[in-house]
Amino acid sequence: MTLVTTPAIVLHSYRYGETSKIVRLLTLDLGLQSVVAKGAMRPKSKFGASLEAHSEGAAHIYVKPDRELNTLGEFEVNQLRRELAGNVERFALAGVLAELVIKFSSSEPHPQLYVYLHSRLNQLCGSTGEQLVVDGILSLWGMIRELGYAPALTECAADGRPVSEGDAPFSVKDGGFLCDDCALGRRLSMVPAADRRFIGHAIEDTLEGIPVFEENTAAAHRRLLSRFIHYHLAEGRELKALDYWEALN
């Protein structure tokens, strides 16, 4: 058994037995980990309030090779992110990010994913109103990129030919924008040029300044995101937090 100390973000936790908790962590050095925090529910537990969802700190994990459930020795919290609970949409978005990491990442270390989740949770903490709407959509496209499912943007998702500038058809099934020939005769969502540019910036993480979305535009982005995630990532599996976030709006 090896003791590993690594930065970690709490994704989810639930009761295990009378006094313990099982905690899903995204760690910098060990990727996605399930750990048991023994005695975490006791009133005088050393874990205290540190294992709340979305909190971040240094996790001391006793790792045994080939074990699915390791033991959490200690968790020194340095960011609690209580602000996320101050707004229901913010809280739901943080839940969707956590859900995507839990369901679609692995125990392979993925430092870029860790850094991305860290920065998006921090961003969401201070986000409100129209900015929160855009931040949410940005965060989810970025998460899709980090998990390796980015849609095709400039080359046709079906045949690889360049997609012309301006409005373009988006095929969830093919995994991105299509050229005119491939879109011919198909019923597809037509994404206006400005929204296409936004998706491009969101995927490539190059957005400067936050645009303001009309409510119907925001709803269209949410629908597209949800369909894309359900089709490519979930493959029929239930995504409770994503469905909750979509229903909230």
Next chain:
Amino acid sequence: MSAIDDLNAELAKLPGIGRKTATRLTYHLLKQPKPTVERLASTLRTLAEKVHPCQKCGNMSESVLCPFCVDPRRDDTSFCVVEESSDIDAIEKAGEFRGRYHVLGGRLSPLDGIGPEDLAIDALKHRVEQVDATVEVIVATNPSMEGEATATYLSGVLKTTGALVTRIALGLPVGGDLQYADAVTIGQAMAARRKMPE
């Protein structure tokens, strides 16, 4: 499946009971006199048949309305909102609250797919609106992230009713010791500090 296996399987579904404890309990029951086991079975049957949520507040009760809802001495202008019926026992033991209760039946939890429509929030709003006086709603959901998000949501929903929405305080336990408290709890206690009475 034998009767022993059946009981093992049923007991193992209970919180905090694994296969080993379930087996131990099953064999303990087998050693008991028959009337003792029959009494337990009868109690469980009665529990399943007679106990149901109170039509007003959602607390578990054997009658249509629970004892807290029918007690005329309790304050109609003060509501304490809790996640589960079992939380009411904890608050009652403190003896500080003399108003009415409201059980939400859970808390917002996106990862578990629990949204506002899964909680008794509309019923709470309806109850508050029916009171013809200024109402205080004390949100006593757990001090977890989900409990806080639920409290935030309730505060927004109840804004239109004109009710005073308050949140139970967070901080150090009475009789506790600062040096054994975790940093987060101390931080919350500092943030929620109050002026000393003169």
